[in-house]
Structures are given as C-alpha cells and as structure tokens.
Amino acid sequence: MLDYDHPKELITPKAILNECTQLVSFNDAYSSHPLIQRFGSPEQPIYIDDGNVDINGVTYAQPLIMPIYDGQMELVQCAVMQDGQRVAVIPDGLAKGFARYGDFDHAQPVIITYGLEAFFKIAQTGYAVVLVLLPTLCSNHKTELKPFDFEQIQFVINQLSQAGYKQLYLPVRIEQMHLEPFTLAWAICDIAPITHWAVMAIGDCTCSEIALTASCASGGSAWIG
Numbered sequence: 001m002l003d004y005d006h007p008k009e010l011i012t013p014k015a016i017l018n019e020c021t022q023l024v025s026f027n028d029a030y031s032s033h034p035l036i037q038r039f040g041s042p043e044q045p046i047y048i049d050d051g052n053v054d055i056n057g058v059t060y061a062q063p064l065i066m067p068i069y070d071g072q073m074e075l076v077q078c079a080v081m082q083d084g085q086r087v088a089v090i091p092d093g094l095a096k097g098f099a100r101y102g103d104f105d106h107a108q109p110v111i112i113t114y115g116l117e118a119f120f121k122i123a124q125t126g127y128a129v130v131l132v133l134l135p136t137l138c139s140n141h142k143t144e145l146k147p148f149d150f151e152q153i154q155f156v157i158n159q160l161s162q163a164g165y166k167q168l169y170l171p172v173r174i175e176q177m178h179l180e181p182f183t184l185a186w187a188i189c190d191i192a193p194i195t196h197w198a199v200m201a202i203g204d205c206t207c208s209e210i211a212l213t214a215s216c217a218s219g220g221s222a223w224i225g
Contacts, residue, residue, distance in 0.1 A: 011091050013067060016078045020047040020065050034083040035064050035138065039116040042123035044101050053080060055088045068133060070097040071163030073104060079133050086135045095133035098156045102128035109167040110160060114145075114153055118171055132156045 023030040025043045030036060033048065047065040054060075060082045068077040068089065076097050080088040089095045101123035104110065111129045113119040116138070119131040132153050136143050153170075160168055 013075050013078045013090070016049075016065060016090060017047055017067060017075075020049050022047055033062075033064060035081060035116065038083055040120045042101060042120040044123050049080075055080060055090070058085065058088070060085060060088070066099045066131075066133075068095055068097045069100055071159035071165075073100075081138050083138055084140045085138055087133060087137050089133060095152065097133075097159065099131040099133060100129065102126055104128045104165070106164045106166070109169055110165050111169045111171065112153070112156060112160070113171060114149065122171075130156060130160070 021029075022045050023033075024045050025031070025041055029048070030046060031041065033046070036046075047067070049060075049063050049065055052059050052061050053063055060080050062082075063085075064081045066079040066081060067075055068079055070076050077092065077095065078090050079095065079099065080090060098112075099119070101119075103126075105128070108128060111122050111127055112132065113122065113129060114132040114134055116131070119129060122129040131137075132149075134149050134152060136149075157168060157170070
C-alpha cells in the first residue's frame, strides 16, 4: 500500500492511481460508496483506494481518489475524498488544477462546478465539466463560500481561459449571482453564469439550449470573448 505521507518527490499522482481500483457504475462497490450514495453517480469511472489512507494524522477509509489536471490537461495531483472529511490534495496540499469529466474541445462549452452534486450530475450528460477542489466538498454540513474558495474558483477559470477555452459556464444559484466575487468573474473572464435550475435541466438540453439559458441568466450574450 502506498504511503501518502512520503516526501512529495516519492509520491506521484500516477503512482497513487496505479494503487487504486477503478470502478464502473454497474459495480456494486461503486454504487455503495458513501460519496456516491450522498451526492449521486457521475455514471463515469471512479478510483477507490481499497485500504485506509493516513494523511497528516487523518485517516481516510477507502477514499475516492480524484485525478487533478492543469489547464493543459496534464495529471498534476490527486484529491483524497471521504464523506465528512476535508479534501486532501497530494502532493503539496493545495490544488493546482481541477477534476474533470467529458471530452474537452476548445470550440465547445466547459462547465465549471464547485460542488460534487452538480459535478456528478453534469458528468452524466457527457458535457465537459470541471470541479474546483475546495477543502469542504465532503463536509457534513454545507458551508458558505469563503474568500479562499472564490480564489480557487477564479484560479480554475483563469487556467482554462489561458489554455484557450473561451466558452466557460459557471452554475450559480440565483441568490448568488450578484455576489461581488461572481460579478467580477462575469466582468473580467470569458465566462457566463447558468442558474441552478438550468443546471438541473442540462441532461435534456442541446448545446444551443445551454447557451440560451446562460444568456437568459446573465441578461446578455452567453458567448463572451
């Protein structure tokens, strides 16, 4: 079993994934995993570490391991996730990228999420979707977004924008749309908001309908840039 507390030069994301079991959605161990039961299924493969993982004195029991990619879609880290625990990022502790599902094309929309439920739900549709790795994703109680969380969201937006992805969408609840960190994102980035109800309907939408709902939510053109 891999020792996650080794010095970072001895722990690579590829080595971590090689020690994991990859499960598909029709597997019983997949559907019974606590995070899948709580947040729903992405209907995409997931990685599970079959043992107990100790990181900085905290034990993660059979955690979900999520690959983290940078804007060039290179594997850079892994996130260790267990229901009720803070997300651990290996190596370095701070995410330098995002989790993702779907096929990424610079000419197609990319949806940016910051919660597991939305991330998994959109992953079911096959659309390109990324997840900002916030420390509280798996916490027992939902918490309000903190300044650090907005910084991480902005960091991921900037990564994707600089990598040439211009059709970026960020699902938000209507009551959040006018929070200063979000309005700054609309103003300075190639990104448009999608209201929460639109995200819930994405499974039945075409790309053009997603553009339309984003346009309605933002009061302007969904295709910015």
